[in-house]
Amino acid sequence: MNKSEYLQQIDANIAAGKFKDNWASLREFNVPEWYQKAKFGIFIHWGVYSVPAYDSEWYSRNMYIQGSKAYEHHLKVYGNQNEFGYKDFIPMFTAENFDADEWADLFKQAGARYVMPVAEHHDGFQMYKSSISHYNTYEMGPKRDLLGEMKAAYEKRGLTFCVSSHRAEHWFFMSHGKEFESDxxxxxxxxxxxxxxxxxxxxxxxYGSPPTAEYLEDWLIRCCELVDEYQPSVFYFDWWIHNAAFKPYLKKFAAYYYNKGEEWGFPVAINYKHDAFMFGAAVPDVERGQFAELKPYFWQTDTAVAKNSWCYTENNDYKTAEEIIRDLVDIVSKNGSLLLNIGPRADGTVPDEDRDILLRIGEWLQVNGEAIYDTSFWRIFGEGPTEVKEGQFTDGEAKVFTSEDIRFTVKDSSLYAAVMVFPDNGSVHIKALREGSPHFHGIIKNVRILGYEDQPHWERSEEALTITAAGMKSSTPVVFKLELD
Incomplete structure (x- = not known):
């Protein structure tokens, strides 16, 4: 199908479908129930940029910025950019040790419910078989449809398959190479x-430097091809789509994708940042940050196991599994979901550090998952002295939670209270559940600790619900399950 025919197909779908390319229609979108219940997903930044494994996934841009550390590194290791450019990494991206089934098993062990590979990053190299460009993994590099292999492996294990497109930024991403003699x-x-x-x-x-219609049409077709060929349950967009020139095409894509979900018989969703979408037309995402308070709408945060990069680079600065688990608990208590990124090596292996973090999270979820999966928020998200900084790019420093920081979720007739840092003396005081609390007037039938056989001692007073489990130690959040009547 040529470009003109594809654009006609998109328009025909919108004309015939439930969703139209206007905000009034797109705000009829409903967040899929499975998505709100899943709570934890895996993001994957893996591509040609994984070959140099230096600086970050923005290597393709930065290696052409004269004087930058990536530029100097490239000169030293690979030579002049006019003799060895970014395109010359493609034959080196062979993914010789990639096994989609091994990845799927790892993500399942980690407790993830959905997986979102980056299908095309800012560099413009497609990780899938495409009719739009020859620069894809099926025709170059690995000579494999990597995205297709992932979809099959994930869905076989009950993991929901999603995709991410960062193509919008390619409009300018390679521009600095025109400023000097390069390829x-x-x-x-x-x-x-x-x-x-x-x-x-x-x-x-x-509003400035708007992309041309030719570029925007190419962007739209690439996105719709991903939808048609891989049927993702969530489609994630990175930030530059909030440029004004994208808006008509963005609305076309959303209508097309939502209509396809109607055709397939399963609900789909879009992630967006900033105000690229009209509120209520898709799911808002907060990059490397979260909200300080409970939100009445479902949201997602995307962050990475490494603080310095989304892709694999040598000597990545890693977070601890414990701080990620605490962030997960905090996010879920506020009606959010955590999309956690890992960065595989160019050969397709997952670094030990990434693997160990995922398995540690999985161990915690194996014990405490009932307080995370399929839950909803309570009247308040929690209590305690620690203030979570709100907004994007706020998770660079670990939050210093205390034994007074409690987070709540609810499911069926149970209220879950997660103690972010379990105290050495084993005694926890939950003020929101005290006698006469404005937040709770019900009856607590029983209290137990997830993953522990011994029953804690508990009593309510006008000061707090006090739960004591002497002798218990944990470096990760401890969850009390309160059975209510």
Whole structure:
């Protein structure tokens, strides 16, 4: 199907379908029930940028910025950019040790419910079989449909398959290579790997340097091809789609995708950042951060096991499993979901550090998952002195929680109270559940600790619900299950 025919197909779908390309129609979208219940997913940044494994997944941009550390590193290790450019990493990206089934088993052990590989990053290299461009893993590099292999392996194990597209930023991502003698030079045309390499705009400018219709149509078709060929349950967008020029095409894509979900017979969703979508038309996402308070709407945070990079780089600065688990508990208590990123090596192996963190999370969820999965928020998200900083890019420093920090979730007739840092003396005081509390007037029939046989001692007073489990130690959150009448 040529470009014109594909665009006609998109328009025909919108004309015939339930969802139209306007905000009023798109706000009829409902968040899928499975998504709200899943709570924990895996994000995967893996691509050509995993070959140099230096700086970050933005290597393709930064290696062309004169004077940057990536530029100097490239000169030292690979030579001049006009002799060895980013495209020359493609044959080195062979994924020779990639096994989708091994990844799927790991993610299942980690307790994830959905998995979201990056299908195309800013560099413009597609991780799947595509009719839009020859620069994809089926025709180059591994010579395999990596995304297709992942979909089959994940779905076989009951993991919900999702995709992420970061193509929007490719409009300017390779532009700095035109500023000196490199392999990024005119002439270039649609379909070329580096095309269009336009001047990089101010990232806060929502109106300047608008992409051309040719580029936007190419972007739309690439996104719709992913939908048609791989039927993802969630489609994630990175940040630059909030540029004003994208809006008509974004609405077309959303209508097309939501209509496809109706055709397939299962609900789908879109993730977005900033205000790229009208509120209520998709699921908001907070990059490397979260909300300080409970939200009445479902939301997601995406963050990574490493603080410095989304992809594998040598000497990544890793978070601990304990701090990620605490973030998961905090996020879920506020009606959110955690999408946690790992960065595999270019050969397809998962670094030991990433693997160990995932398995540690999985061990905790094996014991405490009933307080996470399929739960909903309570009247308040929690209590305690620790204030969580709100907004994106706020998770660079570990939060210092205390034994007074409690987070709540609820399911059926049970209320779960997670103690973020279990006290050495084994005594926990929950003020929100005290006698006469404005938050709770019910009857507590029983209290037990998930994963522990011994019954704790508990009593309510006008000061607090006090639960004591002397002798118990834990470096991760401890969850009390309160059976209510």
């Amino acid at each position: 990024i030079q005119e002439p270039m045309q649609c379909g070329d790997f580096y095309w269009p390499a336009m001047p990089e705009p101010d990232h806060q400018d929502l």
